[in-house]
Structures are given as structure tokens and as C-alpha cells.
Amino acid sequence: MGPGKEGLQRLDRDKLHPMQVQQFGEHVLKLDVLEKVWMPTPHGVHLGNMICTMDFRDAKVLELGTGCGLHSILLVYRGASVLTVTEIEQTSMDNARHNIEKHGVQIPVDYQIADWTHVEGGPYDVLIANPPFGKSGKAYRRYFIDKLILDAHTLLKKGGRLVFVQSSMADIPRSIGLMHECGMKVRVVGETDGPFRDYYFDHPDYIVEMAQVPGAYSVRNGRxxxxLIVFEARV
Ligand SMILES: C[S@@+](CC[C@H](N)C(=O)[O-])C[C@H]1O[C@@H](n2cnc3c(N)ncnc32)[C@H](O)[C@@H]1O
Known part of the structure; x- marks a missing residue:
């Protein structure tokens, strides 16, 4: 399938970042990302790399907050057979649709504008997300992570998998504890580390807040x- 005309027409081509060319396993993605859409960060890149080590054959998959759509494309390349993708607003959704169609995805894709876990069409085999945290816009910053864990059983089939990435800044032991409390079997798919992004230093309060999280970050040679950790949790 070639690029979807509808998606291309909706994207304002003058407002695209330079094309993001990125290799994940054997797959090279050439992503178009609008200036106002979430640009893949080290978190998203790590999740993408981990998806490429996993098997999603014949899975009915839900991706929450797809952004530019990179993970959806990789999920399909790893065998997903039906896909639902969500975003909170139309521009990101149009952008994701454009990239998904551009990368030749031929399975059925249901595009839903939805507020996080308020999604229709389940239950799913796999639920995947890179939840907002640093820019969650919530006083309780972990809101989207906690909700993902707490609501997973309403979206997934019994034995289904929740796969997500989070930072040590968001308190890794707390997420593992919550998943255990929810009766999930937790596996670490893979971890890496990434340098702080510049915006972390924009608000001194944020650094103070993070300094209170056990194991939130390390400093090496002044950096x-x-x-960054990808979890797989079975409900
Ligand atoms: C951390 S970004 C991840 C984007 C993409 N999955 C990636 O890894 O590059 C979180 C995404 O969730 C979306 N989002 C924020 N609040 C949301 C909500 N209430 N419901 C659904 N999506 C939301 C944002 O627009 C953003 O695209």
C-alpha cells in the first residue's frame, strides 16, 4: 500500500521536521513528524528497539498515545494482525496515519481519538504505550503510568500483555510494586540509559522533585x- 492520499493531504508539509530516519532491528523507518507532534525521544526509540526483539504474531494490539506512529509500524512488522491506535487530538492522529500508510501497513487499523484508556473495541492481546510523564500536564505526574497499569485488565484478554517504557525518573520500584499488587507477572524486556533532555533543566523544581525519587538518575563525568526500562506484564 502506498502513502494514503487522505493522510498526506491533511499533513501540512511545510511544518514537518526533517525526516526522521531510524533503524530498529532490521527495519529502517522514514518518519515524517509535524512540528507540533511528539518527536520520538530516547524512550520511544528504546521501546521501538525492544518491540523488534518481541513476537506479536497474530496479536490484536492497542497502542495508546501513538504520536507519529513509529511503534504501530514496528508492531505490524513483528506480526500484529489487527491494530487500534489512539491519540488525544486529531493532528497527531493524522500524522500517525500518514506514517503508518507510508510504511505499507496492510492490516486493519482502527484510529480512535480517545482520552488515554477510554478506548472501544477490546479486549486486546497486547496493550502498548510510552506514557506521558515529564510533560504529563498532571500535578500527579505518574497519572498516565498508574492508569495504564490499573486499567490494563479492562482492556486486555486474560493472559494478555501490557508493554510499556518508563524512566527511572518515574520511579521504577513503584511501577513494579503496583503491577504486582494488580496480580501481574512482570518481566523486564530490556533497559538502557539515556542522557537528560534539555527541557529537564528548564524548571529547577523538576530536578528537586526528581532528586527525591530513589535511583531516579545518575551523574557521570558531569552528565x-x-x-529507561521496557516492561512486559501479563494480566
Ligand atoms: C510520551 S508521548 C509518546 C508518543 C509516541 N508513542 C512515541 O513514543 O514517540 C505521549 C503521547 O500521548 C499522547 N497523549 C497525551 N495525553 C493523552 C491522553 N489523555 N490520551 C491519549 N493520548 C494522550 C500525546 O499526544 C503523545 O503523543
């Missing part, structure tokens, strides 16, 4: 690093 701050966070751990």
Missing part, C-alpha cells in the same frame, strides 16, 4: 543519565 545526568536516566535509566
Amino acid at each position: 545526568h543519565y536516566e535509566r
Whole structure:
């Protein structure tokens, strides 16, 4: 399938970042990302790399907050057979649709404008997300992570998998504890570390807040690093 005309027409081609060319496993993605759409970060890149080590054959998959759509494309390349993708607003959704169609995805894709876990069409085999945290816009910053864990059983089939990435800044032991409390069997798919992004230093309060999270970050040769971890949890 070639690029979807509808998606291309909706994208304002003058407002695109330079094309993001990125290799994930054996797959090279050439992503168009609008200036106002979430640009893949080290978190998203790590999740993409981990997806490429996993098997999603014949899975009915839900991706929440797809952004530019990179993970959806990789999920299909790893065998997903039916896909639902969500975004909170139309521009990101149009952008994701454009990239998904551009990368030749031929399975059925249901595009839903939805507020996080308020999604129709389940239950699913796999639920996947890179939840907002640093820019969650919530006083309780972990809101989207906690909701993902707490609501997973309403979206997934019994034995289904929740796959998500989070930073050590968002308190890894707390997420593992919550998943255990929810009766999930937790596996670490893989972890890496990434340098702080510049915006972390924009608000001194944010650094103070993070300094209170056990193991939130490390400093090596004067540079701050966070751990990035991908979990797979079975309900
Ligand atoms: C951390 S970004 C991840 C984007 C993409 N999955 C990636 O990894 O590059 C979180 C995404 O969730 C979307 N989002 C924010 N609030 C949301 C909500 N209430 N419901 C659904 N999506 C939301 C944002 O627009 C953004 O695209």
C-alpha cells in the first residue's frame, strides 16, 4: 500500500521536521513528524528497539498515545494482525496515519481519538504505550503510568500483555510494586540509559522533585543519565 492520499493531504508539509530516519532491528523507518507532534525521544526509540526483539504474531494490539506512529509500524512488522491506535487530538492522529500508510501497513487499523484508556473495541492481546510523564500536564505526574497499569485488565484478554517504557525518573520500584499488587507477572524486556533532555533543566523544581525519587538518575563525568526500562506484564 502506498502513502494514503487522505493522510498526506491533511499533513501540512511545510511544518514537518526533517525526516526522521531510524533503524530498529532490521527495519529502517522514514518518519515524517509535524512540528507540533511528539518527536520520538530516547524512550520511544528504546521501546521501538525492544518491540523488534518481541513476537506479536497474530496479536490484536492497542497502542495508546501513538504520536507519529513509529511503534504501530514496528508492531505490524513483528506480526500484529489487527491494530487500534489512539491519540488525544486529531493532528497527531493524522500524522500517525500518514506514517503508518507510508510504511505499507496492510492490516486493519482502527484510529480512535480517545482520552488515554477510554478506548472501544477490546479486549486486546497486547496493550502498548510510552506514557506521558515529564510533560504529563498532571500535578500527579505518574497519572498516565498508574492508569495504564490499573486499567490494563479492562482492556486486555486474560493472559494478555501490557508493554510499556518508563524512566527511572518515574520511579521504577513503584511501577513494579503496583503491577504486582494488580496480580501481574512482570518481566523486564530490556533497559538502557539515556542522557537528560534539555527541557529537564528548564524548571529547577523538576530536578528537586526528581532528586527525591530513589535511583531516579545518575551523574557521570558531569552528565545526568536516566535509566529507561521496557516492561512486559501479563494480566
Ligand atoms: C510520551 S508521548 C509518546 C508518543 C509516541 N508513542 C512515541 O513514543 O514517540 C505521549 C503521547 O500521548 C499522547 N497523549 C497525551 N495525553 C493523552 C491522553 N489523555 N490520551 C491519549 N493520548 C494522550 C500525546 O499526544 C503523545 O503523543
